[in-house]
Amino acid sequence: MKRILLAMMIALFAAGAAANASGTTEAKSAVVTQEQLKADEAANFESKSVGHLLVDFFKETGIYAMLNPSPDVVNGDGEKMSAFAQSWGRAIMFVIVFILFYLAIAKGFEPLLLLPIAFGGLLANIPIANMTGPEGMLGIIYNMGIANEFFPLLIFMGVGAMTDFGPLLSNPKTALLGGAAQFGIFGSLVGAAALSQYTGMVDFTLKQCSAISIIGGADGPTSIFIATALAPELLGAIAVAAYSYMALVPVIQPPIMKALTSPEERKIVMTTSRKVHKLEKLIFPLMIIMLIALLLPEAAPLMGAFAFGNFAKESGVVDRLSNEMQNSLINITTIFLGLGVGSKLQADKFLVPETLGIMIIGLLAFAAGTAAGVLMGKLMNRFSKEPINPLIGAAGVSAVPMAARVVSKVGADEKPGNILLMHAMGPNVAGVIGSAVAAGVLLSIFR
C-alpha cells in the first residue's frame, strides 16, 4: 500500500515537472513570435480607406466569384475549374440540390440518404469556401471514410444486424432468384460498354462501366464501395442514381413484373414455409464467411462486415452491440456517408454528359435485374415440386425490404389475401449476398 502511494507521488511530481518545463518553453517562444509578428505586420500592412475595404470585401463574396469566373480557381482535388462550372454550373447545381430536397422531403425518396447527399452537394458548390478541399469539412469527411471505403462497410455492418435470414433458410433454393437478379449488374455492364463504344455520347473506360453497372445491384453501400474503388470521379452521379432508383422501385418494378407474368402465375399461392431452427440462423453468417474466405476473398470486406453484424444479432448475447450497430452507428455513418458523397456533386464533376449516361444505364440496370429475377422465378416454378410465384423473383434485386414489399403488393392486387412478403424476403436478402459477390468479382477482375 505504502509503495503504491509512493509510486503515485513520484509519478505526480514527474508529471508536474514536465508540465512546468513545457509551460516555460511555450511562454518563451510566444514572446519571441509576438515581437516577430509585430515587426512583420509593420513591414507588410498597408492602411486602406473604408471604400477600398468594401471593394475588397465585395471581391470575396460568392456573387462576385460566380459573376467573374477566374481561370485560377481550383476544385477540391486541385484541378482548374472551367468558367462555366464556376458560374452557371454552380447555379444549376443549386437548383438540382433543391430538386433533390423536394424529392427527399415531399416525395419521401430515400430521405435518410438523399437529404444528406443533397446538402453535401449544396455545401460543395459554395464558391471560395472550398469545402471539398483537403482542409474543408466535406473534404475531411470524404478522406476520413469514403476515400478508404470505410463508411459503406459500417453501413453494411448495421444492415447485417438488421437482416433476418429466416425466410431464406426456410426455403434455400429461392437464393437462386437473388442470383438471377444480378443480371441487372452484368447486363448493364454490357449496356454501358455498348453505349460508349457505339454512340459516342459518353466515353467510359472498362473500370467506369463496371462501377456504373453495380447500380443494378440496387444496393447503396455496395455501389458506393465499388464506385470509390474503381471510378471515384463518378461517385456522386452513381450514388445519386442508385439511391434515386432504389426509391423508385415501386414505380419501376410493377410494370415489368406484370408484363412478364400471366395473371395465373401471379395468383400462385406459395406453401407456408417451415420453421427455422435458431442454430441455423446462428451458423449461417459463419457459413457465408467461410465460403467467402475459400472462394472469393475479394468480397471479404463487404460480407465480413455484413456477417459480423448478423452474427452479433443472432448470437443473442451481445444485444448491446447489435443494437448499437442497428441504431447509433448506422445513423452516424449515414450522416457522414451522405455528406461525403454529396461533396462529389460539384458542378465540374456532376454537370457532364457522363451523368446522363449513368442515369440511363442505372434505370436499365434496375429493369434488367427485375426482369431476370422474374424470368428465373418462372423457370423455377416450372421445375419445382412446390409452387413458386414468379413475382418473388423481382425481389432478387437487393433494395431490402422495399422490393419484397412491392412483390407482396403486386401479388395481393392480383389475388387479395395472398401474402408473399415472407417468401419474397428470401430472394431479397439473397440479393444482398449476390450483389456483394458480384462486387467481389468486379474487384477481382481489376486487381
Next chain:
Amino acid sequence: MEIDLVGESIKFMILGMTVVFVFLMILVQFMKLQAYIIGKYFPDPVATPAPTSPKGPAEDEQARVAAIIAAVTEFRKSKSNSKG
C-alpha cells in the same frame, strides 16, 4: 490499340454470372445440409428455448422481488424526507 469494350464486358458478364450462381448454389446446398443435420440432431425447433424457460420465470421472480424492494425503499425514503 483500342479495347473492344463490348467484347470484354461480355466476358465479364459470363464470368460474373457464373461465379454468382455457383456461389449461391453452393450456399443453397450448405443451407440444406445444415438444415438436415440440425433437424436430425436437434430435432425440435421449439425445444431449444425450453431449457431457458424454467430459468426465465425464476429470473422474472427475482426481478420482480428486486423491483418491489426498490419501490418500498424509495417509498420509505420519500416518506422520511417529507417528515424531515
